Each structure stands twice: as C-alpha cells, then as structure tokens.
Amino acid sequence: xxxxQNFQLQRKQLFLRPKRTAMLLHNIQEALNNQVxxxxxxxQAYLAMxxxxxxxxxxxxxxxxxxxxxxxxxIHMLKLIRFINERGGFALIPALEQPIVTFKSLKSLFxxxxxxxxxxxxxxxxxxxxxxxxxxxxxxxxLQWYVSEQIEEEKTARILNDKLELIGEDKSGLxxxxxxxxxxxxxxxx
Ligand code: FEO
Numbered sequence: 104x105x106x107x108q109n110f111q112l113q114r115k116q117l118f119l120r121p122k123r124t125a126m127l128l129h130n131i132q133e134a135l136n137n138q139v140x141x142x143x144x145x146x147q148a149y150l151a152m153x154x155x156x157x158x159x160x161x162x163x164x165x166x167x168x169x170x171x172x173x174x175x176x177x178i179h180m181l182k183l184i185r186f187i188n189e190r191g192g193f194a195l196i197p198a199l200e201q202p203i204v205t206f207k208s209l210k211s212l213f214x215x216x217x218x219x220x221x222x223x224x225x226x227x228x229x230x231x232x233x234x235x236x237x238x239x240x241x242x243x244x245x246l247q248w249y250v251s252e253q254i255e256e257e258k259t260a261r262i263l264n265d266k267l268e269l270i271g272e273d274k275s276g277l278x279x280x281x282x283x284x285x286x287x288x289x290x291x292x293x
Contacts, residue, residue, distance in 0.1 A: 127192035131239050134230045139183045140197040141226055146176035148202040148219055152212055155205060164281040165209070171288055179252070186245055209277075210267050217260040224253040259287050 127135075153169035156162040184194035206212040227249045234243035263284070270276035 125191045125241070127187065127190040127242075128237055128239060131233060131237060131242055132187060132192040134233055135183055135187050135192065135242070136195050136197075138226060138230060139180055139187070139194060140199070141223060142176050142180035142183060143197055144199055144202065145219060145223060146173045146180065147199055149173035149176060149216075151202045151204045152206070152216065155212070156209075159209075161278065162209070162281055164284045168284045168288060171291075175291070179249070182248075186242075190241065210264075213260070213264050213267055217257070217264050220253070220256045220260045224257055227253055263287065 149169045150173040153166050153173060156166035156169060159166075184196075187194040203215060206215070227246060231243060231246050231250065234240075234246060266280055270280055
C-alpha cells in the first residue's frame with residue numbers, strides 16, 4: 104500500500120496536471136514493466152538470430168522468420184507499454200543486455216528459441232496469477248491475449264524443433280525446412 108502511495112506521488116510529481124486515469128497497483132505495474140523488458144529482450148534475441156542466419160549459406164527463410172518474429176515481439180512490448188500508461192501506471196523503457204549473437208548450430212538456435220518462449224509463457228502465467236490475487240480484472244482480461252499468443256508461439260517453437268530433430272544431418276531436408284518455414288507465420292497479424 105505504501106509503495107502504491109509512493110508511486111502515485113511520483114506520477115503526480117512528473118506532471119503539472121496528471122491525467123485522470125485508473126489506478127494500477129504498484130506490484131502489478133512492476134510485473135507489467137518486467138514483462139516489457141522480457142518482450143524487448145525477446146525482440147533483440149530474435150533479431151540476433153535473424154542476423155546470424157542471414158550470414159549463413161542457405162538460411163534466408165529462417166532469417167526472414169526471425170526478422171518477423173523480432174518485429175512481433177516489439178509489438179507485444181508496445182501493447183504492454185500502452186496498457187500500463189493507460190491504466191495510470193508509468194511504463195519504463197528498459198536497458199537491455201546483449202543477447203546471444205552466435206550459435207553452434209541451427210538446432211541449438213531453435214532450442215534457444217523454444218526455451219525463451221517457455222520463459223515468456225511462465226512469466227505471463229505468473230502475471231495472470233497476480234492479477235487474480237489482486238482482483239485486478241482489467242489486467243487479467245488484458246493478459247488473456249498474451250496467454251493465447253503464448254500457446255501459439257510455444258507450439259510453433261516445438262514443431263520447428265521436432266522437424267529439425269527429424270531432419271538430422273539431411274541437407275535436402277534442411278533445404279525444405281528453410282523454404283517452408285514462413286508458412287508457420289502465414290495468417291499472423293501480430
Ligand atoms: Fe512475446 Fe514470444 O513472447
């Protein structure tokens with residue numbers, strides 16, 4: 104409660120005339136801001152994957168997949184920023200560490216992709232729990248979009264890992280994997 108009062112005071116001090124907005128609990132705001140950072144880090148991580156793939160021979164499809172995935176994560180971040188501010192919080196733009204920029208194989212890159220998405224899903228689930236505990240139904244409702252999105256993202260990452268496992272060292276299989284990977288993104292709007 105004290106933290107929340109401090110935060111409200113801090114927000115008032117930032118503006119001559121604060122907007123009339125709903126009040127976001129401090130711990131909810133903190134969790135949402137952590138998620139902003141995680142989505143921003145995801146965008147950077149996938150940009151690094153896209154760049155690494157782009158300089159490998161024959162991975163143009165995979166590279167394009169990760170360039171688009173990186174853009175999508177930025178959109179996820181922006182949605183959170185707009186929501187936090189709209190609900191009377193203050194979205195903080197985070198500093199980021201450099202992501203992993205080189206990979207020992209395409210397989211290890213895709214394992215990293217899946218692990219990253221699992222981390223994001225866990226973080227979303229924790230926020231849903233917190234929103235329910237605090238009876239913040241607006242945030243709970245907002246997060247449902249992320250819950251659905253994570254089901255899709257994890258599914259895609261698992262399917263692509265399974266395909267790579269199946270392909271093994273088969274070069275023609277890898278050629279088809281790269282050629283067809285963008286079909287996993289068809290119909291995606293975010
Ligand atoms: Fe926005 Fe793939 O997590």
